[in-house]
Amino acid sequence: MMLAICPRAELLARWRRAFPEGRVVASASAAAGAGRGSQLWLHVDDIAVSDLGDRVANLVRANDGVPVVVISAAPDQQRALVALDSGARGFCHALAAPEMMRQVATVVAHGGLWVGPELMRRMLGAVTSKLDRDAGGATADLSRLTPRERAVALEVSHGATNKEAARALGITERTVKAHLAAVFEKFGVRDRLELVIALRDPATVPARSVA
Amino acid sequence: MMLAICPRAELLARWRRAFPEGRVVASASAAAGAGRGSQLWLHVDDIAVSDLGDRVANLVRANDGVPVVVISAAPDQQRALVALDSGARGFCHALAAPEMMRQVATVVAHGGLWVGPELMRRMLGAVTSKLDRDAGGATADLSRLTPRERAVALEVSHGATNKEAARALGITERTVKAHLAAVFEKFGVRDRLELVIALRDPATVPARSVA
DNA sequence: AAAAACATTGGACCGGTGGACAGGGTGCGG
DNA sequence: CCGCACCCTGTCCACCGGTCCAATGTTTTT
8 A cells, every 4th residue: 555654745746646545644653554565655845854864764664564765846866865775765756747656666566776867877976986878868979989988088077087097997097198188089178177077968069070 | 578698598597487488699789679668688697897887888778778687696796886887777696586587677667776685785885975975065065155166166167277267257367276175175076077076967057157 | 343254366386187299019801 | 911990108298286385355243
């Protein structure tokens, strides 16, 4: 059974459309007794970030085996991370389409984890600064680069200095510079800063005609 | 349709039991043409860690919209991270129970991400510790800056050099450096490159105001 | 009024960066 | 065999970027 926790039910209009058979309760204490196969969706807009971790953790602990999904109308990454770190299994926008919510529910029900593409990229980036193929917007034309150039470009786009990139790739700093120079040339940028900006927004990369 | 990529089909006995209707092909090139709703499961035990990223990334790129799940008989976290970072949507043990594999397939099919509980904890740990490190100046939020600092930060975040920013704001290059140093301090970054990365979320970077 | 924060600039130092010369190695197709 | 593309490395040098030292005036807060 779907259970949403929110003192003001009107904030969950989309959610109720997604789960007509679901119930909205005002407080976490009223959520007790949710059986196996249930899901708890916790609305967090009224919860301070500093309290969020404890609230989620308590809810997860009090409802062993029942996945908790956090829902917010103003989601930000820090809150998402806190929630997930405290045991939440998903983080969903309160204004997401009902179909999307049902997808989230399906994923969570099968033991999966739901994170938005944005957050996912950030999480992965924090763990390893290796590669950054982002599913959503497609990073510029990294495909126009040779594998080595691409590797260097990615290191730099994660903030690495030439020395750090060299160490990471097991080559000399000089070689990093060489690859980087080729990358600048191909993308028509003058330095690493513009490269990062170009990779952030593919539209800014000049469609450099093949010379 | 379920497609598994592995030169030695006998390694995927469990997988074939989980997906009797699935097909095992020997190489990635033979996987082309997988339509929407398909999934590609890539067996990676014969792939070196250093090549894993590119292999997965290529597969993801060549099959736009088709989720890629990595499967291994000897999964380790580093390989999992590389694979996920390159665009894989799940990382599954080759000897997992067929029911488990079907669950993974369900999660992935609905846009979710499958990571084992172990890896999940590690990812969250890495992210939160990174946040803690950044907490010296809190997350990049331009509202924390003084007006002048903000102006400089914006110029730089659009790719300006110190000299250009100075000219644009009608101040000395030296003063730009001073403001910039304050910005670095507040955001806990070491240089302009990391600043741009910290401001990567376009929503937090308002358009440059013409001075 | 005293204290704190802000805006501005100077000089000097040093490491990082990028361009301009180079060169040698591999592998692949004509 | 000979280009061609890619990968790797070297030296030299001018410039940029970031940090340390410092100072002066204004505005805001206490």
